Amino acid sequence: MAEHASKVTFRVQRYDPEKDSQLHMQEFTVPTKRGTTILDGLIYIKENLDSTLAFRTSCRMGICGSCGMLVNNYPHLACHTQIEEFHSNVITVKPLPNAPIIKDLAVDLMPMFDRHKSIKPFIIRNDEDEMAKPTREYEQLPDEVEAFEQFSYCIKCGICVSACPTSASDAKFLGPQALGQCYRYCADSRDAGAKERLEIADSNHGAWHCHLAGACSEACPKGVDPAFAIQLLKRKMAVQSLGGGRKEKPAEIYPPPTETKPKIQVPPFTVKK
Amino acid sequence: MFRTRLRLLFLLSAVGTAVFLGIHMAVQHLNNVLATGELDPTSWASTIGRATQSGWVVIYILLLVFALYHALYGLRGIILELTTSEKALRAVNWLFIVGGVIVFIWASYVPLALMSSR
Known part of the structure; x- marks a missing residue:
């Protein structure tokens, strides 16, 4: 089946503490296809449209926990979230709340x-x-x-x-x-x-x-x-x-392996070495 | 575990408030169902009458203790969330302790005075 390519507008919150006095939104048009993630979109923007866009990413497979961000006003891992999940042509991306912003989408954790x-x-x-x-x-x-x-x-x-x-x-x-x-x-x-x-x-x-x-x-x-x-x-x-809680000791280390004699005698080799 | 004990008291006071407030409300408004024999339990005379009985005085003072602790601890929790200043929190703690004791003495004085004047 041929994949249907389309375009989606990314509304990205921008803030550079060295230049900007306040937060502002910037729009980018990003081509998408089935399976394109939010992170793919951001990487496309950084590589093709605006190299100054700052965001944090590493593993791209939902393991490292670097790319948490607010996508359409709900926190997601950008690498773990596909654009088509939102059934919308406009995707709003903001940094995670409750953490100070370092730049654009990168927050101080x-x-x-x-x-x-x-x-x-x-x-x-x-x-x-x-x-x-x-x-x-x-x-x-x-x-x-x-x-x-x-x-x-x-x-x-x-x-x-x-x-x-x-x-x-x-x-x-x-x-x-x-x-x-x-x-x-x-x-x-x-x-x-x-x-x-x-x-x-x-x-x-x-x-x-x-x-x-x-x-x-x-x-x-x-x-x-x-x-x-x-x-x-x-x-x-x-x-x-209330004075309760675990009374037993924490787990002990495994006892050392013991030497055991085999119960069935192994027959000698028929072919001499 | 001091704050955990305070929290457990907060939960206990919720149960206590529900029980004693329940008794109070039932006696006041379920007169027909409970058949307490009082004609109008909400009247001034009935209220004063109950306040002269030691059993009711104990119930009302326990209700006061539980409701007061539950209310002040809950309010402290809200204020604690709105301020990160340890100084402000200490001030709130003392204000609530002193205020709570004053309200308790003031509110328990009436039934105790009525009971002793019997």
């Missing part, structure tokens, strides 16, 4: 990364020697992996934070990304740092500030459910504050 770092997004253990020089894997059952698996798909694109109404009104709010990852590590059976992480989430601008609008989960391009993670985190915090 450092505040989000700082909040992410603040919740200690790594396995915390008490066996420092094993952490410094790992000898073997930690034991973990499939059920224990399932407890946090879907939350580990987060690619830190910032789309959940841009969709969150609380992040829009409270600049200090930890945000769905950081809180979701806080739960991801607290739920990990290998981890022993839940107590210190939950103290961080217990701050004035922490988990209890989430209104459960659910916009983060709806917008997440990877199908992670940060709103659910925050609810589970709240439950963990409530249980912890």
Whole structure:
């Protein structure tokens, strides 16, 4: 079947802090065909129409989380979103809200990364020697992996934070990304740092500030459910504050392999070496 | 986990408010269904009459405590979202604590005074 080529108007928000005093929209006409993504359109503009257009991109396959932007007023990954999904000849592209603009469509995600770092997004253990020089894997059952698996798909694109109404009104709010990852590590059976992480989430601008609008989960391009993670985190915090919580030790390392004798004797080689 | 405990109290106060406000509303407006025997439970005389009974005084003071805490904590949450200044937040905290205590003393004085004048 021959592919039908057409043209689409891209209305792109422009802002250069060195030149512009305010934001403005600029229109570009972009040829499209079936399967053309928003990112393809932006790359076309940069290569053929205006090389000064700034946007962030890397993997082009929905893995790196670089190309989050507001497409027709909803946050999407530009590489993961096809133009024909919108059934429109006009596509409006703006930078992600709730983050300072660096230039055009590129926003500064450092505040989000700082909040992410603040919740200690790594396995915390008490066996420092094993952490410094790992000898073997930690034991973990499939059920224990399932407890946090879907939350580990987060690619830190910032789309959940841009969709969150609380992040829009409270600049200090930890945000769905950081809180979701806080739960991801607290739920990990290998981890022993839940107590210190939950103290961080217990701050004035922490988990209890989430209104459960659910916009983060709806917008997440990877199908992670940060709103659910925050609810589970709240439950963990409530249980912890009432003196409950996980009592068992974090997962141990696998025992060393044991030497076993084969029960059936292997017959000798019939052909001599 | 201090803020989590405050939040749990907020949830508890919501339940408490619903229960005690429910009792209050039922007695006031479901007179025919409950057959309390009062002719007009909403009249001034009935209200004063209830306020002289220790059981009702306890119910009204608990309703006051729960509703006051729930309202002030909720309002604090809204203000917290609108300001990022820690100084302003501390001021709001103290204003609400002092204001809450004043309102509690003021509002609980009437039923307590009525009960003691019985």
